């Protein structure tokens with residue numbers, strides 16, 4: 370059953386390349402995390418120490434490795450660098466490698482062994498890392514980041530309809546226009562609307578019931594990107610799973626300190642990461658129940 374998958378002789382070098390690519394992307398995500406909240410350009414100036422403003426040479430800017438070579442300090446002034454840089458780089462590298470292994474050599478998700486699907490999913494993952502870390506630190510989500518991922522999700526669906534075929538239940542696209550690409554792009558927009566709508570309704574209801582702001586507007590943008598890329602079905606699953614991550618963090622956080630404002634972006638991101646890999650398993654698990662309910666409701670068979 371695995372004959373269509375990559376032979377191991379090819380898989381190893383590609384896996385190493387994908388991991389290194391992830392480390393470099395993680396290095397760029399650090400730039401986004403650091404500079405977006407400060408309103409600075411992502412491209413200029415080149416990497417520098419935030420304490421002495423001295424430039425960081427290329428050999429001191431190698432992802433992960435340089436952090437250990439310099440023992441987490443600036444070579445010029447000795448100021449400590451946050452370990453967050455290294456953690457984000459390593460996490461992004463592992464995300465790129467992990468999903469590549471799952472989609473290609475291991476074939477854990479049917480239909481995911483497609484380069485376009487992988488590219489679109491990793492763009493979303495990158496946006497989720499940036500949004501999650503900034504939200505965790507500043508309780509803010511930048512629509513410029515999530516809308517970029519949404520744009521890639523919609524255009525990616527137009528170029529590779531497989532992106533939406535994969536996300537749909539039973540891997541079937543609707544036939545709305547007669548053109549698979551157009552149907553896929555429309556389905557991406559439906560996914561974005563459903564994802565954003567779920568958070569929007571929760572926000573309106575929550576704010577009315579608890580009389581204080583429930584969920585930020587940033588979470589609406591974040592779920593639009595998730596729904597637009599992974600499909601409306603996935604965004605519903607993310608919506609249902611995310612509170613469990615949030616609850617675990619909330620309890621731990623309450624025990625530690627008295628800051629009651631819990632950022633929700635990281636948990637939407639974690640849930641999206643889980644659903645990206647396990648959507649089919651989750652649906653198949655609930656399928657008998659959903660179909661049973663359907664039959665009872667419409668008195669069929």
Ligand SMILES: [Zn+2]
Nearest residue numbers: 418421443446
């Ligand atoms: Zn320095």
